[in-house]
Amino acid sequence: SQQGEEDPQALSIQEGENATMNCSYKTSINNLQWYRQNSGRGLVHLILIRSNEREKHSGRLRVTLDTSKKSSSLLITASRAADTASYFCATDAGGAQKLVFGQGTRLTINP
Amino acid sequence: NAGVTQTPKFQVLKTGQSMTLQCAQDMNHNSMYWYRQDPGMGLRLIYYSASEGTTDKGEVPNGYNVSRLNKREFSLRLESAAPSQTSVYFCASILGQGVAETQYFGPGTRLLVL
Numbered sequence: 001s002q003q004g005e006e007d008p009q010a011l012s013i014q015e016g017e018n019a020t021m022n023c024s025y026k027t028s029i030n031n032l033q034w035y036r037q038n039s040g041r042g043l044v045h046l047i048l049i050r051s052n053e054r055e056k057h058s059g060r061l062r063v064t065l066d067t068s069k070k071s072s073s074l075l076i077t078a079s080r081a082a083d084t085a086s087y088f089c090a091t092d093a094g095g096a097q098k099l100v101f102g103q104g105t106r107l108t109i110n111p
Numbered sequence: 112n113a114g115v116t117q118t119p120k121f122q123v124l125k126t127g128q129s130m131t132l133q134c135a136q137d138m139n140h141n142s143m144y145w146y147r148q149d150p151g152m153g154l155r156l157i158y159y160s161a162s163e164g165t166t167d168k169g170e171v172p173n174g175y176n177v178s179r180l181n182k183r184e185f186s187l188r189l190e191s192a193a194p195s196q197t198s199v200y201f202c203a204s205i206l207g208q209g210v211a212e213t214q215y216f217g218p219g220t221r222l223l224v225l
Contacts, residue, residue: 009151033213033214035214041218041219042115042201042203042216042218043154043201043203043214043216044216045213045214045215048212048213088153088154090214094169094170097142097161097167098159098169099144099156099214100156100170101146101153101154101155102153103151103152103153104153
């Protein structure tokens with residue numbers, strides 16, 4: 001079963017705008033990761049946030065984690081056409097050696 | 112470094128045929144994973160290998176077998192392909208054995224079973 005559920009399933013914005021994607025999960029976790037997948041390619045790791053962290057930044061990416069609400073958000077600021085991709089959250093809810101992925105948010109940046 | 116490589120890139124099979132998907136990594140990683148990705152379903156874990164010589168089932172292991180040939184290589188075998196196995200298959204690896212680490216993914220193998 002899918003542990004993480006991303007919201008929205010699809011998002012289309014204009015270049016330069018900010019994009020926010022959300023991920024909810026059901027059970028306690030130790031860490032949560034975000035990955036990007038360009039069309040026809042493998043997944044690329046973006047950022048990992050641990051359960052004792054509330055916010056983390058990496059370049060134009062900002063990730064928050066609210067363990068009380070069992071949710072995380074990924075914010076991409078000043079979006080670019082190259083940010084067009086699917087974004088997945090993944091948690092360690094499957095156990096210490098297994099990641100469980102959500103269904104993804106498909107982000108389209110319009111020029 | 113090539114990272115994680117997968118062969119073939121694309122394959123068409125007839126129902127009942129068998130095939131092996133190959134995966135290799137040159138990063139000296141300990142753990143390797145096989146996932147399948149279906150439209151709108153995200154990635155689902157088929158099998159994983161936490162270290163050379165060990166393999167364990169994931170969420171959807173039925174119809175598949177794996178072999179951790181050595182530290183570098185982890186193959187996935189379909190003994191008798193079924194149309195339900197039409198999917199994109201991804202191999203991934205991590206340095207350690209816990210998932211509080213970055214997973215590195217291969218480019219995927221697109222499999223069509225007729």
